Amino acid sequence: MREELFMAGTGGQGVLLAGQVLAQAVMEKDLNVSWFPIYSPEVRGGTTTCTLVITDGLLGSPITGHPTTMLLMDGRAVDQHLARIAPQGLAVVNMTLAPRLPSLPDVKIVTIPATDIAITLGSERTANMVMLGAYVALHPVVEIDELAAALDVLLPERHRKYLQLNVRALQAGADAAQQAT
Amino acid sequence: MSKRVLLRGNEATAEGAIAAGCRFFFGYPITPQNKIPEYMAQHLPEVGGVYLQAESELAAINMVYGAAAAGARVMTSSSSPGISLMQEGLSYIVGAEVPCVVVNMVRGGPGLGNIGPAQSDYWLATRGAGHGDGRCLTYAPYSVQELYDWVGKAFEIAERYRAPVMILADAILAQMMEPCRLRPRAEPPPLDKPWTIGGDSSTRHRNIINSLYVDHDEMEEVNRRIQARYQQAMRDDLYYVESGADDPEILVVAYGISARVCETAVERANQAGVRCRLLRPISLFPFPSARLAEWAAQVRRILVVELSMGQFVEDVRLAVEGRCPVELLNRTGGNVVTPEDVTTKLLDMAAERPGRNE
Structure with a gap:
């Protein structure tokens, strides 16, 4: 098993944290994982990506030219990255912020209104967890409660009050993905 | 543990x-x-x-x-x-x-x-x-x-x-x-x-x-x-690690992050039927020149992968001393070589087939 997951969005959307939560949960399952970020110097609003490689063997390259899965948070991420997804790849797209999609015959695209769902739950900023929840529903490398346990490890003290909100966002994303497919 | x-x-x-x-x-x-x-x-x-x-x-x-x-x-x-x-x-x-x-x-x-x-x-x-x-x-x-x-x-x-x-x-x-x-x-x-x-100085020797x-x-x-x-x-204190085919036609030489990329590429090339081996120096100075010279006498070609315009490849060429062709695959300026790039290059090199004694 070798999963090459690429996540992209805009600084402030929580792409890096979502990737770290998944990496932490995967590590706890005794799989190998790497998390590799690229972000521009802006504090908010720059492009942000991270790549996770998940395997049950030797990890090898943490870099990939053609990720097998993409989580894309907005239209800019779709425009910049979707074209290089691997054939038969899976793309999960936040359709609230990326309403128009190119047609790629070889790619499975699942659209989730992640930002709308997050706003309904009470915080737009949980759209990252909605997307992550959708991903694990479609590609069950870890369970929602394992992501919740990872969040428990990673959330800094000042953000602990948001733990339950984030877990609800994960579950809402998983539910939305199941409805969408 | x-x-x-x-x-x-x-x-x-x-x-x-x-x-x-x-x-x-x-x-x-x-x-x-x-x-x-x-x-x-x-x-x-x-x-x-x-x-x-x-x-x-x-x-x-x-x-x-x-x-x-x-x-x-x-x-x-x-x-x-x-x-x-x-x-x-x-x-x-x-x-x-x-x-x-x-x-x-x-x-x-x-x-x-x-x-x-x-x-x-x-x-x-x-x-x-x-x-x-x-x-x-x-x-x-x-x-x-x-x-x-x-x-x-x-x-x-x-x-x-x-x-x-x-x-x-x-x-x-x-x-x-x-x-x-x-x-x-x-x-x-x-x-x-x-x-x-x-x-x-009252309790011990004096040093300068x-x-x-x-x-x-x-x-x-x-x-x-x-x-x-x-x-x-x-x-x-010379350290290097090797992986891949035991009887390679192509030896890949890379260090650090490039070696990570090459590990995956070498695995894929071997799966595609191209016998490749990765030599990864951990010590860059001292450099594993003798080991490289041994491989250079046995393989058809050597591929060096690095994220610079061709610095590491010079040490490889000094060690190889012309025993076999040494090629360079590189990106610079913050760009990276992907496993796909390296795999493609290895398959191309195997298909071309020129090399030592040819």
């Missing part, structure tokens, strides 16, 4: 140093290695150590020089432009024959460049240590776990040869997170060694730490002593 924790390469480097008994860190901020000083600032006080942000890289490396002269386990870290600024101090450290560890998380260059990953400080590391005949014993880990492990080994090597050791990595290894197994933190070794300065040798013969003798240590390191 200890539990795995998810750490950035920078954090693992800093914790690895503390675990190895490093108690002094002097540095100046620069991306992409800022998590090292940040970690040191937070955690060195827990073990009674000293973290100090210097006013410049020049000051930082000279503070390292001072602490090293007193026998302390001391390190600094920086990234490419900052390492350039440290060259004068490094030369003095070589001349004064004191041990220290310098971490270089290489970024895109030349000049101010960018904060992307690069391997374009290969010459600076392996030939560097400023002016004079000195060099840095240079080690290139390729994972977060290896960063943690090798920074500890680097202190032992530095002290064995009374010389600066450079840990050479890049913006990806610095910033990526991987699971890492940690050891309990060790106590530092005693400060007092036969050559250290301690400031108390200096790199000024007015007498030409004396300077030459120092140079010969330093070179003899490099020769010993070639015998005792």
Whole structure:
């Protein structure tokens, strides 16, 4: 098993944290994982990506030219990255912020209104967890409660009050993905 | 075995140093290695150590020089432009024959460049240590776990040869997170060694730490002593790892992050029926020239992959001495070579089939 997951969005959307939560949960399952970020110097609003490689063997390259899965948070991420997804790849797209999609015959695209769902739950900023929840529903490398346990490890003290909100966002994303497919 | 924790390469480097008994860190901020000083600032006080942000890289490396002269386990870290600024101090450290560890998380260059990953400080590391005949014993880990492990080994090597050791990595290894197994933190070794300065002449021998040798013969003798240590390191502290086919037609040579990329590419090429082997030097100086020469006499071709315009490939060619063709696949400026790039290149090389004796 070798999963090459690429996540992209805009600084402030929580792409890096979502990737770290998944990496932490995967590590706890005794799989190998790497998390590799690229972000521009802006504090908010720059492009942000991270790549996770998940395997049950030797990890090898943490870099990939053609990720097998993409989580894309907005239209800019779709425009910049979707074209290089691997054939038969899976793309999960936040359709609230990326309403128009190119047609790629070889790619499975699942659209989730992640930002709308997050706003309904009470915080737009949980759209990252909605997307992550959708991903694990479609590609069950870890369970929602394992992501919740990872969040428990990673959330800094000042953000602990948001733990339950984030877990609800994960579950809402998983539910939305199941409805969408 | 200890539990795995998810750490950035920078954090693992800093914790690895503390675990190895490093108690002094002097540095100046620069991306992409800022998590090292940040970690040191937070955690060195827990073990009674000293973290100090210097006013410049020049000051930082000279503070390292001072602490090293007193026998302390001391390190600094920086990234490419900052390492350039440290060259004068490094030369003095070589001349004064004191041990220290310098971490270089290489970024895109030349000049101010960018904060992307690069391997374009290969010459600076392996030939560097400023002016004079000195060099840095240079080690290139390729994972977060290896960063943690090798920074500890680097202190032992530095002290064995009374010389600066450079840990050479890049913006990806610095910033990526991987699971890492940690050891309990060790106590530092005693400060007092036969050559250290301690400031108390009533209870101990007097030493002078200096790199000024007015007498030409004396300077030459120092140079010969330093070179003899490099020769010993070639015998005792040469490290490389090989993987892949046992009877390769193509040998791939890469270090650090490029070797990670090549590991996956070599696996895929072997699955596609092209017999490939990866030779990954961990020690860049000393360089595994003899091992490369052995392979050069057996394989059809060699592929070197690096994130620079062709620095590492020169050492490979010097070792190969024309025994077989050596090709270079590279990206620079913060760009990376992907496993797909390397696999395609290997399949092309196998299909072309020219090479030795053809």
